[in-house]
Amino acid sequence: MGRIVRTPAARRVTPRAGVTVTDRNWARDLRAALLCAGLLFALVMTIDAANSTLTPVRTALWTGLSLLLYAVLHPPRVTAGPGRLAVRGLGRRRHVCPDLLVSARRAEGVSPRLVLRDALGSRVELDPKILTSNPLLWHALERGAKRALANGLLVTGGEVLRDLGARMDTEAAQEIFEASGLNSPSSTRP
Numbered sequence: 001m002g003r004i005v006r007t008p009a010a011r012r013v014t015p016r017a018g019v020t021v022t023d024r025n026w027a028r029d030l031r032a033a034l035l036c037a038g039l040l041f042a043l044v045m046t047i048d049a050a051n052s053t054l055t056p057v058r059t060a061l062w063t064g065l066s067l068l069l070y071a072v073l074h075p076p077r078v079t080a081g082p083g084r085l086a087v088r089g090l091g092r093r094r095h096v097c098p099d100l101l102v103s104a105r106r107a108e109g110v111s112p113r114l115v116l117r118d119a120l121g122s123r124v125e126l127d128p129k130i131l132t133s134n135p136l137l138w139h140a141l142e143r144g145a146k147r148a149l150a151n152g153l154l155v156t157g158g159e160v161l162r163d164l165g166a167r168m169d170t171e172a173a174q175e176i177f178e179a180s181g182l183n184s185p186s187s188t189r190p
Helices: 008-013 026-050 056-073 128-132 135-150 158-180
Strands: 077-081 084-088 093-096 101-107 113-118 123-126
Touching: 026 056, 077 135, 084 123, 084 135, 093 113, 093 123, 101 135, 101 158, 113 128, 123 128, 128 135, 128 158, 135 158
Parallel strands: none
Antiparallel strands: 077 084, 084 093, 101 113, 113 123
């Protein structure tokens, strides 16, 4: 039999065993959070200096306010490695074992969250957009969830993960159609 040869493109899409996959947008989101906090600090300090109302107390107040804004905007860092999906926030790090998932649910609110629990009692919350914009992270979670479902562990939330996967597939197909020009109004038939 012939040997399967992987192209460089195929190696980028399929993670190797033992490789840690990271959110590819995290650095950009971190820079945006730092920029917003820095711009707020510079703006209020400039206004105070222009009005001659800058004092050490006000400087401390504006510093605290800028740090608070940064803390709110700080993006969680999501990584997936062998047997784990980790979410690291500003002050804590939580992880679940996708192979041991027992539940997955959507938490609606100001921003939708995906809440995952495993058989070891660990729990993580993350924005589903992180998974939709990082196919390798989604692949790691989906692969583990399928194992958990096959082993009878994933008792609630399988439909949530299927819906998320279907939405990702639809968005990917739409992007492919748009890139190829198949989705343009001129290509539709009466």
